[in-house]
Amino acid sequence: LTLLRRDHYYARSFSKIELMPIYDVSVPLSAATPTYPGDPGIEINQFLSLTNGNAANVSLLHFGAHSGTHVDAPAHFIADGARADSIPLQTLIGVAEVIEVPPAVKVIDGGFISESCQRREERVLFKTRNSSFWSDNASGFRSDYTSLDVSAAERLIDLGVKLVGIDYLSIEAYGSETFATHHVLLGKNVVIVEGLDLRTIVPGRYEFICLPLRLAGGSGDGAPARAVLRTLPTN
Numbered sequence: 610l611t612l613l614r615r616d617h618y619y620a621r622s623f624s625k626i627e628l629m630p631i632y633d634v635s636v637p638l639s640a641a642t643p644t645y646p647g648d649p650g651i652e653i654n655q656f657l658s659l660t661n662g663n664a665a666n667v668s669l670l671h672f673g674a675h676s677g678t679h680v681d682a683p684a685h686f687i688a689d690g691a692r693a694d695s696i697p698l699q700t701l702i703g704v705a706e707v708i709e710v711p712p713a714v715k716v717i718d719g720g721f722i723s724e725s726c727q728r729r730e731e732r733v734l735f736k737t738r739n740s741s742f743w744s745d746n747a748s749g750f751r752s753d754y755t756s757l758d759v760s761a762a763e764r765l766i767d768l769g770v771k772l773v774g775i776d777y778l779s780i781e782a783y784g785s786e787t788f789a790t791h792h793v794l795l796g797k798n799v800v801i802v803e804g805l806d807l808r809t810i811v812p813g814r815y816e817f818i819c820l821p822l823r824l825a826g827g828s829g830d831g832a833p834a835r836a837v838l839r840t841l842p843t844n
């Protein structure tokens with residue numbers, strides 16, 4: 610019943626939704642996009658080109674599944690975990706709350722979740738100081754990004770959250786050797802969205818639409834995604 614009520618806005622005001630502003634919260638993918646240390650770099654080359662006398666332009670893509678804005682599937686850290694191409698679309702599309710994290714908070718913990726996640730949406734996106742990093746990609750990867758600890762992950766699971774998003778290339782503190790936040794979230798099939806750009810987003814409730822590529826090869830650990838937020842109708 611709770612779920613039905615949450616998604617009721619679709620049926621009630623579909624025509625209004627089509628008129629609401631849409632914000633792109635994915636980052637552009639190019640060789641200039643920072644990547645997580647140890648991951649492949651991003652190369653996008655011309656495989657065929659009109660200027661070379663080919664009949665068409667065709668680009669060749671070379672990058673890791675965790676490049677730019679992307680989802681982490683359970684298979685990223687859990688043997689035999691669910692693959693990115695099997696994440697339910699119902700999880701990837703629906704109402705999300707964008708929560709502002711003050712710049713002084715470098716680690717989102719359980720206490721912060723208890724204070725800030727009162728609406729209990731199934732999708733929660735954290736707008737942190739990380740979003741401003743996207744203004745300066747020339748400086749490369751930043752290891753001092755704001756992250757989410759195990760107590761926060763456990764609290765989000767208690768609240769019934771199904772998808773957690775953050776605005777840099779990992780949700781886990783840099784240098785972690787256990788990857789405990791990933792293990793806790795992915796172990797409960799909570800989808801992680803990393804690499805969001807929430808610079809222009811005013812905190813609040815939106816419709817979130819995140820569509821990762823339906824990669825069927827590889828280990829299913831993740832996939833780059835286009836992600837947008839759409840303003841919800843007011844009634």
Ligand SMILES: [Zn+2]
Pocket residue numbers: 675679680681778779803831
């Ligand atoms: Zn990832």
